[in-house]
Amino acid sequence: MNDDKSFDLRAFQQHIATTFGKKDAERGLAGTFMYFMEEVGELAEALREPDKHDLNGEFADCLAWLASLAHLAGIDLAQVSAAKYSGICPKCRARPCACLSKP
Ligand SMILES: [Mg+2]
Numbered sequence: 001m002n003d004d005k006s007f008d009l010r011a012f013q014q015h016i017a018t019t020f021g022k023k024d025a026e027r028g029l030a031g032t033f034m035y036f037m038e039e040v041g042e043l044a045e046a047l048r049e050p051d052k053h054d055l056n057g058e059f060a061d062c063l064a065w066l067a068s069l070a071h072l073a074g075i076d077l078a079q080v081s082a083a084k085y086s087g088i089c090p091k092c093r094a095r096p097c098a099c100l101s102k103p
């Protein structure tokens with residue numbers, strides 16, 4: 001699998017699918033989305049009080065559950081991410097993005 005120096009999103013999604021895909025499929029898309037949102041909530045808590053929570057772990061949990069969702073939905077997270085965010089902002093077409101400077 002990936003180590004932190006050669007992280008590959010496609011390999012990560014495949015790793016998550018191999019490890020959890022059967023359980024994810026049994027739970028289904030809606031149930032898995034609930035777990036993902038639960039992790040997003042845990043990330044919010046960790047961002048608010050990082051000394052009381054595992055901030056690193058919550059970021060990792062969110063990405064792992066997002067990868068599970070993508071697998072269930074038949075989405076190649078690496079492909080769609082690279083296609084939409086390959087170099088420029090998809091809205092303003094600038095890099096760096098100029099959207100935030102607008103009201
Ligand atoms: Mg968590």
Ligand SMILES: [Zn+2]
Nearest residue numbers: 089092097099
């Ligand atoms: Zn922009």
